[in-house]
Amino acid sequence: MKKYTLISCLIFVSLVTFAQTEKVITDRPGKTLSPITVPKKWIQFESELxxxxDKLKEIGITDIYFRHPSLLTKFGLGKRLELRLITELATLKVKYTFDPPYIRTGIKTVQLGGKLNFLKEKGIRPEVSLIAHYDFHRLRTIYAGKDTLDGGNFRLAMQxxxxxxxxxxxxxxxxxxxFRYFKTAYTYTLSxxxxxxxxxxxxxxxxxxxWKKEKPENSIDAGFAYFINDNFKLDASAGFGINKKAPDNFFSIGASFRFKTNRSN
Structure with missing residues (x-):
């Protein structure tokens, strides 16, 4: 018990102090990932509910998807490099017009990756980072079948x-x-x-x-964030699809915090 109390106190002190650092910079709210990396030897958590x-009227189905929670864990390996782990527990609810709903809860995402900041902002040149993840579909449990193929993603994040x-x-x-099917989705964000x-x-x-030979999926959202202190931030956002293929609506709330893993410089 004393051990857990000590750990809790250390985390609290880390959240309240270290005022010499800049405010916590997160990849949320929204889909636009920041090119800024976590400071060296700091760990950062970004959680979401x-x-x-999405109502599919033509086939009489409504898909409802809950994340409870999604968690991005980041650790600063160097001044321009961070390690990233994304985990997501979710519930998928499919409502039918004439049949009982289908509900399944389980692990939706386990991704391991990193962020490399290779250009700092200067004049008209933006800050640029490469962000990439390997998606371990074999670890998913939310779907009835067992995945045998994994996936992945990468982005260039600019600011x-x-x-x-x-x-x-x-x-x-x-x-x-x-990976084997090579069905590639090209992604974009502007925020x-x-x-x-x-x-x-x-x-x-x-x-x-x-996607190639398919209609695109486009959405718009907006939100706000509130800093409790330099190391702790709350946020909320909501949005909707602007074409038929996109989800009808979505919203989220989140909390992000960080602390230094040691006291040495």
Whole structure:
């Protein structure tokens, strides 16, 4: 018991102190990933609870997808390199017009990857990072069948600072649901962010997925974040699809915090 109390106290002290560092920078809310890496020897957690709904009228089905939670864990390996682990526990609910609903809960995502920052912002040149993950589909339990093929994804994350109050982030990348089938989705995001004051920021975002010989999926969302202190942030966001293939609506709430793993410089 004393051991867990000591660990809790150390985490609390880490969240309240270390004021000499800049505010925690996260990959949420929204889909636009930041090119900024976690400071060396810091660990950061970004958690989310969310709901997504998509009504398919032509076949009489409504898909409802809950994340409870999704967790991104990041660790700073160096000044420009971070290790990343994404885990997601989810519930899929399929509602039929005339039949009972299908409900299944389980592990939806286990991804391991990293972020490498290779360009700092200078003049008109944006800050740029490469972010990549390997998706272990074999570990998924939310679907009835057993996956035998894995997937992956990568993005180039970029950011321009327009003023002290405004910055624009944007991503381009590719995703593979299954490597062997090579069904590639091209991804994009565009998100201006606005600093309201020392505690509040807001954003609006356009994002989507594009496949060969298929209609794209485009959505828009907006949200805000509140800094409890430099190491602890809360956020909320909501959005909707702007074409037929995209989900009807979605919303999420999240909490992110970080702490240093040792006291030495």
């Amino acid at each position: 969310s709901k997504q709904k 321009h600072t327009l003023s002290e109050k405004v910055e624009v982030g944007y991503n381009i990348g590719m995703e593979w649901e299954y 201006p962010k606005f600093t309201i004051n020392e505690k509040w920021l807001a954003y609006i975002e356009l994002f989507g997925y594009i």
